[in-house]
Amino acid sequence: MSSVSIVGVTKRFPGAAALTDVSFEIRSGSCHAICGENGAGKSTLGRIIAGLIQPDAGAIHLDGAPVHFDSPRDALAAGVAMVHQELAFCPNLTVGENLCLHALPRRAGFVDRTAVADQARQALERVGATIDPRREMQSLSIADQQLVQIAFGVAAGARVIVFDEPTSSLGVSESDALFTLVERLRERGITILYISHRMPEIHRLCDEITVLRDGRHVATSPAAALDDAALVRLMIGRAIDPESATPKPVPPAAEERIRLESLSRAGAFEDVSFSIRAGEVLGLAGLVGAGRSEIAQTLFGLAPATSGRVLVRGREARIRSAQDAIALGLGFVPEDRKLQGLVLCMPAGENATLPTVGRFARWGWLSPSREGRAIRGLFERLGVRASPYAQASALSGGNQQKLVMAKWLESGSEVLILDEPTRGVDVGAKAELHAWIAERAASGCAVLVISSELPELLSLSSRVVVLRGGRVAGELSRDAATQDAVLRLMTGVGEAAIGARAASPQYAERASH
Amino acid sequence: MQASLRRLGGSLLKSQQLGLIVVLAILGALLAGAAGSHVNALTGQRMNNFLNEYTLIQMATDASSFAIMGVGATIVIVAGGIDLSVGAVYALSGVGMALALRAAGPLPGWESVALGLGVCIGISLACGVLNAVMVIGLRVHPFIITLGTMWILRGLAFVVSHAESILVPTSLTNVAKARLGLGAELYPVPLLSMVAVMVLGQLYLSRTVAGRHVFAIGGNEQAARYSGLSLDRIKLGVYALSGLSAGIAAFLGASFYGSATSSDANGYELYVIAAAVVGGASLLGGKGSAVSATLGAILIVTFRQAIRTLHWDQNYEWIIIGTAMILAVVLDQSSTRLVARRLAARSRSSSSAAVPPPLPNASPADA
Numbered sequence: 001m002s003s004v005s006i007v008g009v010t011k012r013f014p015g016a017a018a019l020t021d022v023s024f025e026i027r028s029g030s031c032h033a034i035c036g037e038n039g040a041g042k043s044t045l046g047r048i049i050a051g052l053i054q055p056d057a058g059a060i061h062l063d064g065a066p067v068h069f070d071s072p073r074d075a076l077a078a079g080v081a082m083v084h085q086e087l088a089f090c091p092n093l094t095v096g097e098n099l100c101l102h103a104l105p106r107r108a109g110f111v112d113r114t115a116v117a118d119q120a121r122q123a124l125e126r127v128g129a130t131i132d133p134r135r136e137m138q139s140l141s142i143a144d145q146q147l148v149q150i151a152f153g154v155a156a157g158a159r160v161i162v163f164d165e166p167t168s169s170l171g172v173s174e175s176d177a178l179f180t181l182v183e184r185l186r187e188r189g190i191t192i193l194y195i196s197h198r199m200p201e202i203h204r205l206c207d208e209i210t211v212l213r214d215g216r217h218v219a220t221s222p223a224a225a226l227d228d229a230a231l232v233r234l235m236i237g238r239a240i241d242p243e244s245a246t247p248k249p250v251p252p253a254a255e256e257r258i259r260l261e262s263l264s265r266a267g268a269f270e271d272v273s274f275s276i277r278a279g280e281v282l283g284l285a286g287l288v289g290a291g292r293s294e295i296a297q298t299l300f301g302l303a304p305a306t307s308g309r310v311l312v313r314g315r316e317a318r319i320r321s322a323q324d325a326i327a328l329g330l331g332f333v334p335e336d337r338k339l340q341g342l343v344l345c346m347p348a349g350e351n352a353t354l355p356t357v358g359r360f361a362r363w364g365w366l367s368p369s370r371e372g373r374a375i376r377g378l379f380e381r382l383g384v385r386a387s388p389y390a391q392a393s394a395l396s397g398g399n400q401q402k403l404v405m406a407k408w409l410e411s412g413s414e415v416l417i418l419d420e421p422t423r424g425v426d427v428g429a430k431a432e433l434h435a436w437i438a439e440r441a442a443s444g445c446a447v448l449v450i451s452s453e454l455p456e457l458l459s460l461s462s463r464v465v466v467l468r469g470g471r472v473a474g475e476l477s478r479d480a481a482t483q484d485a486v487l488r489l490m491t492g493v494g495e496a497a498i499g500a501r502a503a504s505p506q507y508a509e510r511a512s513h
Numbered sequence: 514m515q516a517s518l519r520r521l522g523g524s525l526l527k528s529q530q531l532g533l534i535v536v537l538a539i540l541g542a543l544l545a546g547a548a549g550s551h552v553n554a555l556t557g558q559r560m561n562n563f564l565n566e567y568t569l570i571q572m573a574t575d576a577s578s579f580a581i582m583g584v585g586a587t588i589v590i591v592a593g594g595i596d597l598s599v600g601a602v603y604a605l606s607g608v609g610m611a612l613a614l615r616a617a618g619p620l621p622g623w624e625s626v627a628l629g630l631g632v633c634i635g636i637s638l639a640c641g642v643l644n645a646v647m648v649i650g651l652r653v654h655p656f657i658i659t660l661g662t663m664w665i666l667r668g669l670a671f672v673v674s675h676a677e678s679i680l681v682p683t684s685l686t687n688v689a690k691a692r693l694g695l696g697a698e699l700y701p702v703p704l705l706s707m708v709a710v711m712v713l714g715q716l717y718l719s720r721t722v723a724g725r726h727v728f729a730i731g732g733n734e735q736a737a738r739y740s741g742l743s744l745d746r747i748k749l750g751v752y753a754l755s756g757l758s759a760g761i762a763a764f765l766g767a768s769f770y771g772s773a774t775s776s777d778a779n780g781y782e783l784y785v786i787a788a789a790v791v792g793g794a795s796l797l798g799g800k801g802s803a804v805s806a807t808l809g810a811i812l813i814v815t816f817r818q819a820i821r822t823l824h825w826d827q828n829y830e831w832i833i834i835g836t837a838m839i840l841a842v843v844l845d846q847s848s849t850r851l852v853a854r855r856l857a858a859r860s861r862s863s864s865s866a867a868v869p870p871p872l873p874n875a876s877p878a879d880a
Binding site: 302321322342343346350358361365366 | 725
């Protein structure tokens with residue numbers, strides 16, 4: 001058991017949030033949530049505690065004594081480990097090699113593979129993981145990679161483990177397994193620091209909550225004393241209106257913008273049919289791996305369909321590249337804005353006009369003033385609070401996401417495909433993005449939304465199509481689309497109860513009427 | 514606000530090149546001070562051994578081939594690629610031009626210049642397109658493709674020329690050595706060509722749609738594809754331009770020196786990449802400037818000249834150039850970090866005003 005005290009920690013950074021004089025206590029053996037919007041400094045604080053970065057001022061105290069970590073290795077030696085959002089290991093080495101990397105067992109100067117596998121297996125067993133230590137790290141799912149990180153920390157004798165937004169890339173069942181493990185670690189006396197901004201899991205796991213805002217400490221309080229609304233208010237400094245994103249009813253006569261007819265892509269999804277009318281927001285629900293993003297990519301010409309067809313405005317469309325898709329009026333906000341959405345080293349404004357930059361040119365010759373005017377207009381309409389000349393990498397997650405949206409606002413897309421449009425953005429920006437999606441639909445766009453956050457999906461969508469294992473498991477109207485109904489379709493749990501009569505195709509039929 | 518930001522952006526751009534200019538100026542001043550002087554045999558006047566028009570124009574001539582190809586290399590590097598074949602393209606287009614002119618027999622002056630230029634540019638563009646087609650079609654890293662074509666094209670130059678030096682008609686030399694009103698032994702055409710290519714390259718990168726696409730594809734190829742950019746067309750363009758730059762340099766070089774051989778420009782690809790990198794181009798792609806690459810080429814040539822002027826052992830040349838290149842890149846990186854920090858501090862102080870103050874009742878912090 002170990003208590004952690006944060007004493008007057010200050011950290012300055014080029015281009016990112018700083019921490020200013022943050023002080024609070026983490027009780028020994030507790031599960032302590034650190035929440036705040038993106039850019040509030042919570043990950044920075046976690047990284048300081050785990051020795052990845054060093055504070056400019058202030059100190060971390062472990063069991064009352066000040067400690068100084070120059071590296072994660074120092075921190076681990078003192079019993080502090082961190083579980084990162086992203087891969088923190090060498091992806092090309094095996095699980096066993098990664099777990100033993102700090103002290104590879106050797107025999108006659110060569111790595112002893114049997115000993116590596118044995119040590120790794122023991123470490124994995126201690127966290128209840130059944131992963132083959134001989135597999136390559138990069139072949140594991142994100143959930144399993146996290147397990148390996150946890151196993152690494154536990155095996156190294158960690159008494160404090162920092163979790164940095166551990167569920168941001170996990171599906172529902174994977175998250176549940178993680179919560180169970182976190183609870184077990186805590187029962188063993190390990191102090192947990194849980195960095196997150198997801199209310200349900202904070203309330204499920206944590207007994208104390210610290211809120212950071214703009215790099216400053218706002219509050220530390222028992223979890224029971226803060227309900228969701230109070231927590232959000234502390235995080236963003238104002239209240240938000242949860243009803244702002246409710247979609248307006250779609251007139252039944254509205255034109256059909258896009259229709260999929262038994263579209264399939266071998267190995268990804270099969271026999272998928274649905275259509276979206278102008279002004280409609282269709283939600284696409286499903287577990288990770290159910291084929292949601294794959295459908296989006298095929299629609300946008302990034303991976304060819306193997307059978308079936310797509311109709312845009314009633315006419316069969318051949319979409320073999322993103323250029324084709326854009327020419328047909330489609331716009332795509334991909335899942336990972338840093339990898340797929342933005343050129344991070346380019347100025348923010350140039351990112352917003354990337355697909356449309358040809359419009360500001362004559363004979364290939366750019367007019368900076370015309371482009372600048374357009375960029376200012378886009379920034380204003382989307383509420384991007386940053387200089388158009390700042391590098392995109394320096395912007396907050398919310399502003400970056402708005403940049404990706406801006407690309408398709410300028411292009412005048414009439415069919416918007418939004419894959420996880422609010423992943424990793426803070427609560428305030430999320431509300432703005434929701435309002436923007438509703439506004440686009442109201443102005444006549446057909447919108448396809450993919451989101452792993454069910455409450456978000458349900459509040460945005462006028463209809464929900466649920467995928468399971470690459471097939472349409474059912475289609476639910478707004479009224480029928482309760483969290484429970486969607487979850488049953490996603491997991492297939494409900495069908496056992498309904499009985500053998502409701503084999504999935506018939507079930508899909510019924511649900512769509 | 515907008516105007517001041519633009520001015521800030523402009524001054525940052527300048528400051529990046531300002532560093533190179535300052536280094537060049539200091540180096541030049543030191544050299545001029547240490548070089549001593551001699552009496553010019555033609556005019557009878559005393560002149561500095563370094564700071565005189567003959568040496569400076571000679572340096573510009575030396576720098577011009579590196580700089581012209583350096584602009585092409587910068588474009589490829591900004592797009593996230595690399596082109597190791599430019600030296601070989603130089604040799605092949607020079608030799609091809611000389612052979613074509615020899616085969617054509619005696620022609621009126623302007624016709625041989627036009628034919629030479631046409632052949633040179635044609636061959637170099639074809640080589641660039643060949644590189645591009647292989648990079649795109651075979652999906653092999655451009656380092657390997659252009660390493661292969663470097664040897665293939667160099668070998669081709671040997672084969673077609675039988676490793677002979679081939680003379681180029683004097684009408685071409687008259688163009689490349691045109692004095693344009695300057696005194697004897699002063700040849701400004703390579704210098705002017707270098708400046709022209711630099712200006713065109715800079716305009717291409719910063720003011721055209723194609724140039725914007727080059728930055729996008731080099732910064733993040735996947736995001737460029739997701740934005741509907743045609744990656745293949747952009748890559749075709751950058752390798753063709755890199756080849757073209759070698760063709761222009763070969764035309765100037767062969768014309769200036771009056772002959773072409775298959776061993777011309779041997780090893781230039783590394784000088785050219787060094788020029789681009791000293792000028793701040795990032796081998797990761799997405800960053801680079803034609804003006805800076807030209808300054809980088811001039812810096813490298815100045816180091817070489819320093820060894821000659823100061824009568825140091827020629828064998829130190831490689832050590833000095835290697836050290837200078839690493840130093841230049843390290844200095845550029847640390848100054849970039851400094852600028853980023855300054856910008857971040859600026860945006861923090863301006864954005865903090867937009868954040869609403871904490872609610873007065875939100876203070877369970879005392880708990």
